[in-house]
Amino acid sequence: MNFKHLRYFMTVAQEGSINRASEKLHLTPQTISGQLKLLEDELGAPLFKKRGRNLKLTKAGQHALGYAQEIFLLGDELQQGIRSDNRYKVQRFNIGIADVLPKLITYHLLEPSLSLTDPTRLICHEGPLPSxxxxxxxxxxxxxxxxxxLDxxxxxxxxxxxxxxxGLSFFATTKDAGQYRDNFPQSLEGAPMLMPSAExxxxxxxARWFDRHKIxxxxxxxCADTALIEAFGLSGAGIFCAPSVIEQQMTQQYGVEVIGRMDDIRERFYAISLERRVSHPGVLAVCNAARMALFEEPATAEQQAE
Known part of the structure; x- marks a missing residue:
């Protein structure tokens, strides 16, 4: 079996179309289509079916994708295992950060990985979750x-x-906080608001919370960028929200004030890995520190299994 065909197949499955996969792989769509056809002929079953403009995996395709991921995972583990013989090699911890996460939350989640026994280089990749x-x-x-x-x-x-x-806390500059703190949340009726994007x-x-309270x-x-929303908020452009767990830092570092809190909307934070049982030391440091120190209550066994 040609592993190059598997790589093309896996990329098409992740991107949902041959055109998007071709852009990522820097190949022509015709090349990828031809390679997929060869793989399907070799396996004896179609791997994709059309749904609108996108491609969806068939049952055979879903089965093949699981094997393809395992094959490349084993290949990477082989390389890492051989390279690890060099005890002076700095351990690289590559972390993907969804661009909607607040920067202060991200910092607190990642900071423990810098205190590992083995020398570690933290490499951060920020972008949209699908990518x-x-x-x-x-x-x-x-x-x-x-x-x-992940769903x-x-x-x-x-x-x-x-x-x-x-939960979430509402913030405003010191100049504006007083007029919105009284009679919260009804005080938000008609108030200038800086909102995260609907997606x-x-x-x-x-949006659902405002509708429920008829505000x-x-x-x-x-916008989706929380850092940009906070920049507008610090300039006095309007009221903005941030996770309550970083409330103290927001008020101390940025000079804003809390005008109210809501606990009926819970903001959750996830680590997503290829491992069911986490073993990577950097991943362990992030998960353990978050559950023991950053958040008020540790995640329950039921929550951890989600």
Whole structure:
């Protein structure tokens, strides 16, 4: 079996189309189509079926994808095992970070990995979750940090590890905080609001929360980048939210004030790995520190299994 064919097949499965896979692999669509046809002929079954403009895996394709991921995982482990004989080699910890995660949360999650016994170089890759999961499947990253769990919409065989959860706090500059703190949350009616985009977990949850409380804020900015939202908020452009677990740091470092909190919407943070039982020392450091120190309550056994 030609392993190059497997690599092309796995990329098409992750991207959902031959055109997107060709852009990622820097090959023509015709080349990839031809290689896929050869693989299907060799396996004796179609691996994809068309659904609109995208390609979906057949049952045979899902079966083949699991084997392909295992094959490349074993190959990477072989290389790492041989290279590890050099005791002076710095251990590389490649981490994928969903671009919607707050920077302070990300820092606290990753900081323990810098205190490992073996010399470690932390290499951070920030981007959209689907792209990071594709990198995880091909072992370009060891772990992905996200605000949502992996589900069946992603064609990646991996496992969710719930790091913790917390509520949300509303912040405003000192100049504006007083007028919104009284009679919260009704005080947010017509208030200038900086909202996460609707495609983010926080944005969806906030929109439902406002509807439930029959509150209509004046949305001034809407975007997925939490750092940009905070920059607008620090300039006085409007009220913004952040996880309550970093509330003290937000007020101390940025000089903003809390105007209210909500616990009925819980923001969750996940580590996603190819391992059901975590063994990578960097991944262990992240998971253990998050559950023991960063969040108020450790994740339960049921939550960790999600």
């Amino acid at each position: 990071l999961l594709a990198d995880l499947a091909t072992r370009k990253v060891d772990l992905v940090l996200a605000d949502r769990p 069946s919409s992603f064609h990646v065989r991996a496992y969710n590890h719930l790091l913790g959860e917390c 983010t977990e926080r944005g969806t949850g906030l 209509r804020p004046d949305i001034r900015v809407e």
